[in-house]
Amino acid sequence: MTKTRRHLHTIPELLYDLPETSSYVREVLDELRIPYKYPVAQHGIVATVGKEEPVFALRSDMDALPILEEVAADTQAFESTKQGHMHACGHDTHMTMLLGAARLLKAREAAGQLRGSVRLLFQPAEEGGAGGRAMVSEGALQGVAGAHAIHVWPGLPSGTIASRAGTIMAAADRFWVRVSGRGGHGAMPHLAVDPVVAAAAAVGALQPLVARETSPTTSAVVTVAEFNTGPGAPNVIPDAVELSGTVRALTAEHFERLKSRVAQVITLTAKAHGCMVALRWGNTAYGPTVNARAMVAHVQAAVQSLGSEATWTALEEPTMAAEDFSFIADVVPAAMSFLGIRNETVGSVHGLHTPRFRMDEAQLPVGAALHAAVALEFLGSGAAAAAGAARDVTGAACAAEL
Structure with a gap:
């Protein structure tokens, strides 16, 4: 996962113009033998693990920001190769975590432990381009019963996973x-x-x-x-x-x-x-991101299933930052989770959208396990529960594998 994230960090691309980023994500999906539809919303990807209903969606954004990266000595090996472009909002980590979840879920499918299917949404143009709306308009959410997204959050200690029912972003x-x-x-x-x-x-x-x-x-x-x-x-x-x-x-x-x-x-x-x-x-205003209460309950259960790998925190108030996951949450029950990455030891202390933003890479498997566990909790609450799905296909097993 570290290798994947660092490669994606070197090739930041903006808005809908994501040929290199999209190509790399598709290479990983091909290696995992996960089928996908491409292109969606220009360079977006919609992949699917499983073949049955219900369908749950996991979403990652893909685009970077027009920011000149300030490179530290220990990050020179994987600094941006595109002058003035930088993954300063963690979307390289979001893609990495979703690909990690894809690997976990594919293993469950192969073992016959996936009661339903999971749709993997790799979305362009979150940073002002309303890529979420474009994905919805091109049918990426067709037949989806619920959705989850992760955003790394430097304001929370590493290993903390936080969310709240109702409005979470402005x-x-x-x-x-x-x-x-x-x-x-x-x-x-x-x-x-x-x-x-x-x-x-x-x-x-x-x-x-x-x-x-x-x-x-x-x-x-x-x-x-x-x-x-x-x-x-x-x-x-x-x-x-x-x-x-x-x-x-x-x-x-x-x-x-x-x-x-x-x-x-x-x-x-x-x-x-x-x-x-x-x-x-702007061309498209972003509405408030509103979490469905039932979906947040699935996230909390998933975090608890991760055991000592993560700590659940209920957010007391929303943030005034905005996210185009709001377009997805407008059409299906959904939840946005924040994954804490603040770790002074590795220098992960700088804010999003800053030239010195850094990632605590030890949290990559936590995010991947969270994604997979939320999907399995959701599917397990319906058809899978009726079929007697085993508990060892949830968060603790995902965390152990990564």
């Missing part, structure tokens, strides 16, 4: 704004229409949308992350200012209201300063 969308005025000389501001003042006022005016229009008992975030006045000089008022940022909320209703208010506040504030606004949103 809805999110991105916005880009151009505030246009009329440029001029800094010594004669009265002859210009200053877009810098207008844009700065708009940024300040956004803050009450959370501080005063969002209930203190819920959560929302409006972030302006870019404020660009262009390449001008200190004594030049520019013609325009560009802003970009994100909007996040825990419910779909508040999310849509917040987006409407963001557009209204920016437009009217700029207009009050004599400026015009052009605003656009």
